[in-house]
Amino acid sequence: xxxxxxxxxxxxxxxxxxxxxxxxxxxxxxxxxxxxxxxxxxxxxxxxxxxxxxxxxxxxxxxxxxxxxxxxxxxxxxxxxxxxxxxxxxxxxxxxxxxxxxxxxxxxxxxxxxxxxxxxxxxxxxxxxxxxxxxxxxxxxxxxxxxxxxxxxxxxxxxxxxxxxxxxxxxxxxxxxxxxxxxxxxxxxxxxxxxxxxxxxxxxxxxxxxxxxxxxxxxxxxxxxxxxxxxxxxxxxxxxxxxxxxxxxxxxxxxxxxxxxxxxxxxxxxxxxxxxxxxxxxxxxxxxxxxxxxxxxxxxxxxxxxxxxxxxxxxxxxxxxxxxxxx
Numbered sequence: 001x002x003x004x005x006x007x008x009x010x011x012x013x014x015x016x017x018x019x020x021x022x023x024x025x026x027x028x029x030x031x032x033x034x035x036x037x038x039x040x041x042x043x044x045x046x047x048x049x050x051x052x053x054x055x056x057x058x059x060x061x062x063x064x065x066x067x068x069x070x071x072x073x074x075x076x077x078x079x080x081x082x083x084x085x086x087x088x089x090x091x092x093x094x095x096x097x098x099x100x101x102x103x104x105x106x107x108x109x110x111x112x113x114x115x116x117x118x119x120x121x122x123x124x125x126x127x128x129x130x131x132x133x134x135x136x137x138x139x140x141x142x143x144x145x146x147x148x149x150x151x152x153x154x155x156x157x158x159x160x161x162x163x164x165x166x167x168x169x170x171x172x173x174x175x176x177x178x179x180x181x182x183x184x185x186x187x188x189x190x191x192x193x194x195x196x197x198x199x200x201x202x203x204x205x206x207x208x209x210x211x212x213x214x215x216x217x218x219x220x221x222x223x224x225x226x227x228x229x230x231x232x233x234x235x236x237x238x239x240x241x242x243x244x245x246x247x248x249x250x251x252x253x254x255x256x257x258x259x260x261x262x263x264x265x266x267x268x269x270x271x272x273x274x275x276x277x278x279x280x281x282x283x284x285x286x287x288x289x290x291x292x293x294x295x296x297x298x299x300x301x302x303x304x305x306x307x308x309x310x311x312x313x314x315x316x317x318x319x320x321x322x323x324x325x326x327x
Contacts, residue, residue, distance in 0.1 A: 001029035001056045001074040002094025004293040008037050010093070013300020015041045018048060020301070023308050026087055028053050028078045053077040056094075059293055063097030067105065075099055079106035082286040088311035089287025091278065091303040093295035099288065100137060100281065107285045110316060112323045115141075116283035117149040118222070118290060119156055120229050121276045124209030131157055131217045132207070135279060136226035143186040146170075146219050147194075148327045152282040152319050153217040154196045159313045160306075161216075168194065169202035169215030171224065177201065183221065191219070194326055204228065277303025280310065282319060287311055 003010060011034065014025050024047040027034050031052035038048065053074035057066040067076060078090040079102040092099040100116065109116060120135035133153040138145060150168050157166040170188055172180035177188050179201055191198045199215055206213040207228065220228070247257035277299050278291035287310040289303045310316070 001053065002058065002092070002098075003291070003295055004059065004093075005296065007033060009297050010295075010300055011037045012041065013295075013297035014048075014304065015043050016297060016301040017304035018043055021305055021308070022047070023304055024048070025304060026051055026078075026081060028081070028090075029056070029074045051077060051081065057098040059095050061095060061098070063095060063101045066095070066098055067101045073098075073102075075102045076106065079103050079286075079288070082288075083107050089289070089307040091289045091291060091300065091307055093278070093291035093293055093299070093303075096136060096290055099290050103281060103284045103286070103288050107288075110283055110285055110320045110323060112320075112327055113152075113283040114148060115145045116281050117152055118225075118279050119149075119153045119282050120225070120279040121161075122207060122229075122232060123275075124207075124214060126209040126214065128209060128214070128216070129161055130207055130209070130215060131161075132225050132229060133217065133219055133282070134222040134225050135229045136222045137281070138222040140223070141183060141221040143183060143190055146183070146187040146221070147190040148283070148323060150191055150194060150196075150217060150219045151322050151327050153219070154194075155319045155322050156280060156282060156315065157216050159315050159318050160309060163216050165197050166216035167197045167199050167214070168217045168219065169199050169206065169213065171207075171218050171220035171228070172201040172203070174203065175201050175213070187219070207232075275302060277301070277306050280306070280315075282316075285316065287316060 017023050026049045028051045031050050034050050053072055055070040055073040057073045075092050075094055075098055081087040083106045115138050117134040118137045119131050119133040122130045122132055124130055131153045133149040154166045157163040172184045202213045202215055247253045278289040281288040281290055287307050289307050291299055291303055
């Protein structure tokens, strides 16, 4: 109920998930509004339930205050369904802080996990995927937390993306072990002890592939990670806008643009965050995918598919085992 786009967009994505993947979904929110919109689509009604929620937490509300003031908000009801075993996980495109607070309040953390992390997948030019953890859940971090972010993201890379022995990098302002601040220097020592392939410090240019320092998992604090993520989204959008502007400047440009349209569409689709649906919140008891506020129907569809996959692969149980062994 709390995304930035209209409710019909969200419901259409859910309908696609049911029809294409056969996944049973529970829609949480205004029962009357959802029912009226759902009636417009062709869907197997036995695979859709609606759970009413009285309130919605807005994008700009204080998470802690809103969660206390609105115990029956849609995001809290959804997290509660997971806690009660009535759902295997949930997707929220709403207030990220409220989603985190709701999962911690209702589901709790995996034993031993100090802080959950948002692990955002970023497509690379070599057609691989870099997982950025943390990308916004924890602004101020400690070395132990970053160590656990690496463990959880590496488990995600193995179990979900099928990457055997993922390469782990630590985001810093230089490759040398002594580069960075106190946090990165202390974390470097801890990451070197993990059973995965720790390649040392990586720089911002290594995130997108094309260098010998490319990593499957890149670890940093949530303050830096969120800046990197938002800068990446903004740069991708600006590049395509600049190309569009230049193509329109001349007849030759427009002709070339028509010829390149299929290629440009393929590139845009590879960079489209909706292909992943969102970013998993790792370290909680259960499964949760956090989406962008402007998540479209494709993002909803793929987020539901990812939540289902996490449950089938028992991702949070694998994370719990690796945290016990290495964290």
